[in-house]
Amino acid sequence: MLLLISPDGVEEALDCAKAAEHLDIVDVKKPDEGSLGANFPWVIREIRDAVPADKPVSATVGDVPYKPGTVAQAALGAVVSGATYIKVGLYGCTTPDQAIDVMRGVVRAVKDHRPDALVVASGYADAHRIGCVNPLALPDIAHRSGCDAAMLDTAVKDGTGLFDHVQPDGCAEFVRRAHDAGLLAALAGSVKVADLGALTRIGTDIVGVRGAVCDGGDRNAGRIRPHLVAAFRAEMDRHAGERAAAAVTPA
Numbered sequence: 545m546l547l548l549i550s551p552d553g554v555e556e557a558l559d560c561a562k563a564a565e566h567l568d569i570v571d572v573k574k575p576d577e578g579s580l581g582a583n584f585p586w587v588i589r590e591i592r593d594a595v596p597a598d599k600p601v602s603a604t605v606g607d608v609p610y611k612p613g614t615v616a617q618a619a620l621g622a623v624v625s626g627a628t629y630i631k632v633g634l635y636g637c638t639t640p641d642q643a644i645d646v647m648r649g650v651v652r653a654v655k656d657h658r659p660d661a662l663v664v665a666s667g668y669a670d671a672h673r674i675g676c677v678n679p680l681a682l683p684d685i686a687h688r689s690g691c692d693a694a695m696l697d698t699a700v701k702d703g704t705g706l707f708d709h710v711q712p713d714g715c716a717e718f719v720r721r722a723h724d725a726g727l728l729a730a731l732a733g734s735v736k737v738a739d740l741g742a743l744t745r746i747g748t749d750i751v752g753v754r755g756a757v758c759d760g761g762d763r764n765a766g767r768i769r770p771h772l773v774a775a776f777r778a779e780m781d782r783h784a785g786e787r788a789a790a791a792v793t794p795a
Contacts (some may be wrong), residue, residue, distance in 0.1 A: 602629030
């Protein structure tokens with residue numbers, strides 16, 4: 545399971561760089577513009593320069609409307625600025641067909657510029673609160689549009705988390721559908737240390753966090769701290785080790 549950490553700017557990215565051995569992907573977003581709020585192109589470039597070259601950078605394109613051309617241009621801007629993973633929050637798409645339309649444009653824009661970049665179709669576990677596509681439809685949307693990964697996050701950051709809206713069994717079904725389609729599966733949404741046991745059992749490929757590695761667990765007022773990143777990774781590794789040991793222990 546890969547650990548994705550989301551700094552909100554260059555200063556926090558430098559703190560992530562100090563904890564680079566404990567994380568796998570540095571994710572660029574702008575939390576004050578939404579769950580998957582997009583940051584500026586120059587911030588993506590600066591963060592790309594600030595973190596070790598062997599750590600891929602992902603960038604959110606935003607909680608996007610159903611405007612395929614607009615979103616495709618935004619996605620191209622993210623990959624040109626140095627992001628390897630391009631994440632699109634399908635906030636304004638109310639049907640799978642709309643979501644596929646948006647993501648096909650993104651895939652073409654990104655892959656024409658950089659074929660090895662990874663496109664991530666992101667939906668919301670609390671889709672019922674904002675009227676967007678059903679979270680369990682995301683793997684099929686991602687597959688049909690040519691994406692590389694499907695992701696679930698939460699749209700409304702009000703203290704509720706991923707499992708408050710989609711139970712672990714539902715998240716496991718999401719991961720299964722993604723894997724059956726040949727996609728990476730990513731889960732995020734106010735994920736806490738206490739969720740790591742379930743996430744390990746589910747078998748997601750990527751777990752995304754911000755608040756859990758910030759002062760006081762506050763994604764907005766808190767700041768990412770290297771020692772909190774290290775502690776979170778240590779718990780991930782502990783759960784992974786226990787899971788592996790259980791798998792080889794005779795009944």
